[in-house]
Amino acid sequence: MNDFPTGVAMAIDPLVTRVLAPNPSPFSYTGTQTYLVGTTELAVIDPGPDEPEHLDALIAAIAGRKVIAILCTHTHRDHSPAAAPLKALTGAPIIGCAPLTLRDDGPRADAAFDTSYSPDRVLTDGESLAGPGWTLTAVATPGHTSNHLCFALPESGALFTGDHVMGWSTTVVSPPDGDMADFMASLDKLMQRDDRIYFPAHGEPVEKPRRFVRGLIGHRKQREGQILRLLKAEPRAVPDLVERMYVGLDPRLMGAAGRSVLAHLIELRARGVVAEDGDAWRVAA
Ligand SMILES: [Zn+2]
Numbered sequence: 001m002n003d004f005p006t007g008v009a010m011a012i013d014p015l016v017t018r019v020l021a022p023n024p025s026p027f028s029y030t031g032t033q034t035y036l037v038g039t040t041e042l043a044v045i046d047p048g049p050d051e052p053e054h055l056d057a058l059i060a061a062i063a064g065r066k067v068i069a070i071l072c073t074h075t076h077r078d079h080s081p082a083a084a085p086l087k088a089l090t091g092a093p094i095i096g097c098a099p100l101t102l103r104d105d106g107p108r109a110d111a112a113f114d115t116s117y118s119p120d121r122v123l124t125d126g127e128s129l130a131g132p133g134w135t136l137t138a139v140a141t142p143g144h145t146s147n148h149l150c151f152a153l154p155e156s157g158a159l160f161t162g163d164h165v166m167g168w169s170t171t172v173v174s175p176p177d178g179d180m181a182d183f184m185a186s187l188d189k190l191m192q193r194d195d196r197i198y199f200p201a202h203g204e205p206v207e208k209p210r211r212f213v214r215g216l217i218g219h220r221k222q223r224e225g226q227i228l229r230l231l232k233a234e235p236r237a238v239p240d241l242v243e244r245m246y247v248g249l250d251p252r253l254m255g256a257a258g259r260s261v262l263a264h265l266i267e268l269r270a271r272g273v274v275a276e277d278g279d280a281w282r283v284a285a
Helices: 052-062 083-090 180-191 209-233 238-245 251-270
Strands: 009-013 016-020 033-037 041-045 066-072 094-096 128-131 134-140 149-153 158-162 197-200 274-277 280-283
Touching: 009 052, 009 197, 016 052, 033 052, 033 197, 041 052, 041 128, 041 134, 052 083, 066 083, 066 128, 083 094, 134 180, 180 209, 180 251, 197 209, 209 238, 209 251, 209 274, 209 280, 238 251, 251 274
Parallel strands: 041 066, 066 094, 158 197
Antiparallel strands: 009 016, 016 033, 033 041, 128 134, 134 149, 149 158, 274 280
16 A cells, blocks of 8 residues: 555546545545546546645646536545635636535434535536536435435546445445435446446546446345344344454444444335344344
């Protein structure tokens, strides 16, 4: 991981340049990857964390060209906080996902949200933005967060997948904003598309997208099956499920695994398959 090219502009497609932010972590892998789209006039996707070092790297990569738009896939703090300072530096409007108003029922999991995000224009599903030689179309993909968008670049056959599909790990779905039913529907939505390649915010490009997404859907169904088998044996609380399901997991990721297990349980409860019993969950009678 140490030789990962943080801050270096890497051309990965005739229309796409990638700049890695200096924010590696167990959750963000080597860090957030900001994408520059275009050649003469640019869009910037997921400007990343508000770190001077990263903003300097972006300004160097932009190299004096006009920035038409700053787009954000969603408003987790490793994705959108640099939007405002980059807007101040380039004059470009912030366009893309909606700001997020969190529901306040249930436990709050908003520590990682960027509440200062303030877009000039929100793109709804299917809306496009164009520059010289490129078009970016919003593909609404709620699940990881309720406001998550992917952006399609048809000139390259590419889809910028944000955190909906990542190149290094499965995506965390954390209730109440994260929603497993929405997430699965958003994976199905990608299966209906014909993208050539995915550029995720974390991890390497995904070169066989449909096969990859089919694998993710299978993985979630496998986790659901595991939960049901464990609950059929006896009622269990989330930490007990996580311990049995994620043997050998990095302890720093246990909390995140618990959020995804909870997201499965909430989805199963909505279908009448499981019920909550105090701290524990059981199969519905
Ligand atoms: Zn995220």
